[in-house]
Amino acid sequence: MAPSVAVENLNPKVLKCEYAVRGEIVIHAQRLQQQLQTQPGSLPFDEILYCNIGNPQSLGQKPVTFFREVLALCDHPSLLEKEETKSLFSADAISRAKEILAAIPGRATGAYSHSQGIKGLRDAIAAGIASRDGFPANADDIFVTDGASPGVHMMMQLLLRDEKDGILCPIPQYPLYSASIALHGGTLVPYYLDEKTGWGLEISDLKKQLEDARSKGIDVRALVVINPGNPTGQDNQCDIVRFCKNEGLVLLADEVYQENIYVDDKKFNSFKKIARSIGYGEDDLPLVSFQSVSKGYYGECGKRGGYMEITGFSAPVREQVYKIASVNLCSNITGQILASLVMNPPKVGDESYAAYKAEKDGILQSLARRAKALEDAFNNLEGISCNKAEGAMYLFPQIHLPQKAIEAAKAANKAPDAFYALRLLESTGIVVVPGSGFGQVPGTWHIRCTILPQEEKIPAVITRFKAFHEAFMAEYRD
Amino acid sequence: MAPSVAVENLNPKVLKCEYAVRGEIVIHAQRLQQQLQTQPGSLPFDEILYCNIGNPQSLGQKPVTFFREVLALCDHPSLLEKEETKSLFSADAISRAKEILAAIPGRATGAYSHSQGIKGLRDAIAAGIASRDGFPANADDIFVTDGASPGVHMMMQLLLRDEKDGILCPIPQYPLYSASIALHGGTLVPYYLDEKTGWGLEISDLKKQLEDARSKGIDVRALVVINPGNPTGQDNQCDIVRFCKNEGLVLLADEVYQENIYVDDKKFNSFKKIARSIGYGEDDLPLVSFQSVSKGYYGECGKRGGYMEITGFSAPVREQVYKIASVNLCSNITGQILASLVMNPPKVGDESYAAYKAEKDGILQSLARRAKALEDAFNNLEGISCNKAEGAMYLFPQIHLPQKAIEAAKAANKAPDAFYALRLLESTGIVVVPGSGFGQVPGTWHIRCTILPQEEKIPAVITRFKAFHEAFMAEYRD
Numbered sequence: 034m035a036p037s038v039a040v041e042n043l044n045p046k047v048l049k050c051e052y053a054v055r056g057e058i059v060i061h062a063q064r065l066q067q068q069l070q071t072q073p074g075s076l077p078f079d080e081i082l083y084c085n086i087g088n089p090q091s092l093g094q095k096p097v098t099f100f101r102e103v104l105a106l107c108d109h110p111s112l113l114e115k116e117e118t119k120s121l122f123s124a125d126a127i128s129r130a131k132e133i134l135a136a137i138p139g140r141a142t143g144a145y146s147h148s149q150g151i152k153g154l155r156d157a158i159a160a161g162i163a164s165r166d167g168f169p170a171n172a173d174d175i176f177v178t179d180g181a182s183p184g185v186h187m188m189m190q191l192l193l194r195d196e197k198d199g200i201l202c203p204i205p206q207y208p209l210y211s212a213s214i215a216l217h218g219g220t221l222v223p224y225y226l227d228e229k230t231g232w233g234l235e236i237s238d239l240k241k242q243l244e245d246a247r248s249k250g251i252d253v254r255a256l257v258v259i260n261p262g263n264p265t266g267q268d269n270q271c272d273i274v275r276f277c278k279n280e281g282l283v284l285l286a287d288e289v290y291q292e293n294i295y296v297d298d299k300k301f302n303s304f305k306k307i308a309r310s311i312g313y314g315e316d317d318l319p320l321v322s323f324q325s326v327s328k329g330y331y332g333e334c335g336k337r338g339g340y341m342e343i344t345g346f347s348a349p350v351r352e353q354v355y356k357i358a359s360v361n362l363c364s365n366i367t368g369q370i371l372a373s374l375v376m377n378p379p380k381v382g383d384e385s386y387a388a389y390k391a392e393k394d395g396i397l398q399s400l401a402r403r404a405k406a407l408e409d410a411f412n413n414l415e416g417i418s419c420n421k422a423e424g425a426m427y428l429f430p431q432i433h434l435p436q437k438a439i440e441a442a443k444a445a446n447k448a449p450d451a452f453y454a455l456r457l458l459e460s461t462g463i464v465v466v467p468g469s470g471f472g473q474v475p476g477t478w479h480i481r482c483t484i485l486p487q488e489e490k491i492p493a494v495i496t497r498f499k500a501f502h503e504a505f506m507a508e509y510r511d
Numbered sequence: 512m513a514p515s516v517a518v519e520n521l522n523p524k525v526l527k528c529e530y531a532v533r534g535e536i537v538i539h540a541q542r543l544q545q546q547l548q549t550q551p552g553s554l555p556f557d558e559i560l561y562c563n564i565g566n567p568q569s570l571g572q573k574p575v576t577f578f579r580e581v582l583a584l585c586d587h588p589s590l591l592e593k594e595e596t597k598s599l600f601s602a603d604a605i606s607r608a609k610e611i612l613a614a615i616p617g618r619a620t621g622a623y624s625h626s627q628g629i630k631g632l633r634d635a636i637a638a639g640i641a642s643r644d645g646f647p648a649n650a651d652d653i654f655v656t657d658g659a660s661p662g663v664h665m666m667m668q669l670l671l672r673d674e675k676d677g678i679l680c681p682i683p684q685y686p687l688y689s690a691s692i693a694l695h696g697g698t699l700v701p702y703y704l705d706e707k708t709g710w711g712l713e714i715s716d717l718k719k720q721l722e723d724a725r726s727k728g729i730d731v732r733a734l735v736v737i738n739p740g741n742p743t744g745q746d747n748q749c750d751i752v753r754f755c756k757n758e759g760l761v762l763l764a765d766e767v768y769q770e771n772i773y774v775d776d777k778k779f780n781s782f783k784k785i786a787r788s789i790g791y792g793e794d795d796l797p798l799v800s801f802q803s804v805s806k807g808y809y810g811e812c813g814k815r816g817g818y819m820e821i822t823g824f825s826a827p828v829r830e831q832v833y834k835i836a837s838v839n840l841c842s843n844i845t846g847q848i849l850a851s852l853v854m855n856p857p858k859v860g861d862e863s864y865a866a867y868k869a870e871k872d873g874i875l876q877s878l879a880r881r882a883k884a885l886e887d888a889f890n891n892l893e894g895i896s897c898n899k900a901e902g903a904m905y906l907f908p909q910i911h912l913p914q915k916a917i918e919a920a921k922a923a924n925k926a927p928d929a930f931y932a933l934r935l936l937e938s939t940g941i942v943v944v945p946g947s948g949f950g951q952v953p954g955t956w957h958i959r960c961t962i963l964p965q966e967e968k969i970p971a972v973i974t975r976f977k978a979f980h981e982a983f984m985a986e987y988r989d
Binding site for chain 2: 037038039040042043044045046047048050052063086088089090091092093096098101102104105106108109111112115117118120121138139141142143144145146147179180182183186190191192193194209212213216217252254281282283319327332333334335336337346347349350353356357359360361362363364365366367368
């Protein structure tokens with residue numbers, strides 16, 4: 034009898050799905066890491082440096098103390114009855130934990146919550162959004178999720194009927210979108226960001242790609258925009274909002290990097306704020322905003338907290354979203370609490386404020402310096418050009434590979450950027466993701482590298498990278 | 512322009528999916544709960560009692576102290592450096608937290624982990640399984656998940672290509688399975704458990720349903736079994752294992768109730784233990800065991816912890832599972848830690864052992880008494896017959912509804928059991944789930960009711976239920 038489960042009889046959508054940030058290079062890196070443990074000294078480096086994924090705490094970033102104090106108190110509420118607790122925890126962490134516990138029915142941090150998340154925490158999140166945007170937000174519009182990814186999956190599951198349904202996604206894109214679209218059997222409709230204008234988004238290109246997809250019979254359901262990131266200003270955001278309304282698209286706004294802005298002249302404006310500012314209400318535009326505790330200065334990836342704010346969906350459609358959320362019961366309560374905290378951090382006058390502010394500023398200023406140092410280093414190397422990192426946690430330098438390197442890659446049966454990334458890993462222990470995992474203009478090659486190594490390690494990273502790159506170019510220069 | 516998102520253009524799989532435990536009755540209950548808050552005294556009861564879902568802590572069950580101590584210390588590790596901590600936490604919680612932090616790369620409880628979960632925690636889980644079963648378990652076979660549900664979804668996503676792929680599921684079943692199969696576009700192939708033999712599982716019925724499905728062109732991929740629950744002994748389990756091997760089915764063993772056994776003559780035997788006991792190895796049987804921190808005496812539903820242990824899958828198939836897990840990055844670290852704890856609770860000699868044992872025994876003995884009290888109460892009522900609750904957290908009494916009640920339900924456009932459950936809710940505030948959400952032999956009507964209300968409330972629950980039922984029967988008696 035044939036094996037009951039074999040690759041040949043699995044769901045082809047699963048087989049088709051690719052997830053570059055945890056793909057071949059990362060699996061190889063994990064193998065090398067094991068080798069370093071079992072045979073120290075057997076490789077030309079002594080540690081693996083994971084620059085493949087935005088995972089700040091894995092590279093030494095410390096969590097914000099206030100957040101962790103509140104989580105510990107909520108995990109073990111009987112601490113609140115002990116005298117010693119007052120000397121171990123800040124007064125505002127204690128009062129915040131009490132507020133949160135009071136908002137949880139039965140103070141039960143170990144109970145399934147409402148499928149959308151604990152109402153009191155959603156109230157706090159909505160208040161945080163309203164204060165950020167200057168427009169009202171409603172707890173009933175909030176679906177608290179285990180990080181942003183499950184929210185994205187839910188939207189894809191809701192919208193995609195078959196491969197004739199498409200989602201407009203930026204290229205380069207975040208692999209979550211291509212993976213989720215593949216898993217749910219839809220079609221990714223690409224639009225290219227313009228590398229020359231710092232990854233700008235041209236409405237004319239959006240329009241062209243939309244029409245092109247429609248001419249092929251694709252029913253384009255939604256537009257994904259990374260904000261901040263791709264839209265390069267408020268005017269551009271207004272144009273995107275109008276485009277979605279006019280074309281009948283759901284706007285899926287990935288706003289998880291809202292706190293990661295490293296230049297003074299930029300400011301985060303949520304798409305909901307922009308839409309309301311130009312007078313668009315619920316009826317004009319179905320809009321979903323994703324936020325996560327994994328990014329920002331908080332970087333609490335492992336806690337799996339986040340939310341999506343859904344506006345402009347009819348009641349019957351929203352019931353379907355509620356149903357999907359219910360099948361997963363609820364997101365984890367620790368992550369729910371954290372989502373409420375990042376949207377309502379300590380305020381001026383709170384005992385923790387000074388320490389919180391110092392931790393936050395320290396992290397963000399260091400990220401800005403690291404981004405600049407890496408960007409400069411890339412731009413100083415032969416055959417590499419790199420846009421400014423104005424936000425998020427990544428650089429996406431273009432590697433102008435010599436023809437000989439491209440041929441060597443072909444001989445090794447690898448994409449040229451994957452060939453480069455693999456050689457980089459094997460020489461230096463630095464893990465980056467080949468640009469092909471994100472999409473790139475055909476014939477161009479990139480790598481994606483996070484800006485997250487600890488600041489004191491950055492000079493060594495640059496030195497290792499430079500030595501590798503120069504040797505690589507010397508080997509393959511045409 | 513037509514609305515861009517409307518029920519008519521959503522994924523039909525989403526529309527088809529039903530999830531009874533959070534369905535119409537529960538949404539109605541939430542409305543009544545709001546009414547109780549805004550207009551106290553406006554309903555014939557003063558609280559809503561949620562018996563629809565196995566959510567013990569929402570009904571007052573306290574978490575196990577040791578588990579919460581460890582979680583708090585892991586959330587805020589700087590506590591471990593403080594002198595006061597020694598008086599606030601038990602010594603073994605402190606040492607366990609240190610062990611766990613040492614097993615986490617960089618002690619980073621806020622970092623994404625390996626997609627399968629932190630290796631050191633998987634080692635601990637595997638050790639717990641090995642000690643439970645007396646057969647080896649391997650950390651590489653463990654995928655730590657946010658509760659058991661995501662594991663079930665992953666398996667359905669992997670196995671189901673289209674509606675011609677089927678999964679054998681027990682009826683009555685857990686709605687997670689029907690919901691997940693619907694969402695992933697497969698076909699639920701039912702097999703009926705025998706109410707007369709205490710929900711026994713007959714291999715002959717399995718065989719018949721399998722052949723029937725095959726004759727309709729369904730490719731049956733897997734068998735779902737709830738254990739403990741349906742298989743009524745080791746012989747029955749051996750037969751199931753042989754059946755899966757002979758028929759080329761994946762055995763999906765839902766083993767989340769492994770600690771919930773209330774009768775002395777029953778003992779939990781995992782399907783892996785049974786398979787290995789009769790000499791079946793990896794090559795004989797693809798087997799997935801699901802476990803969760805939500806059930807047992809721990810009842811930590813809101814923490815979303817759990818795992819699946821996968822054996823008997825080929826390496827290329829397992830790579831696909833790894834890929835799906837990677838797209839979700841990782842399960843939440845708090846839940847991962849808790850999964851390692853429930854599989855390795857305090858042992859004789861540990862400082863916490865006595866308190867832990869008293870908490871565990873207190874919870875399980877109380878659950879057994881509550882199950883018995885409710886079962887007796889149901890069996891003492893006219894027209895209700897209820898099997899023994901030997902495990903899990905639920906009773907599934909059959910309500911022999913009078914014809915007049917069935918007609919009244921029809922007139923109200925409701926299934927008779929839904930009609931009954933709605934009337935029960937409106938009269939008493941007790942929330943149960945109509946049997947139709949679980950499947951039942953056509954023409955029979957049931958309700959599902961958890962045994963979880965606090966023990967001191969059980970007499971009042973019984974009194975309210977009895978008064979409602981007697982009035983209902985008086986109204987509709989034929």
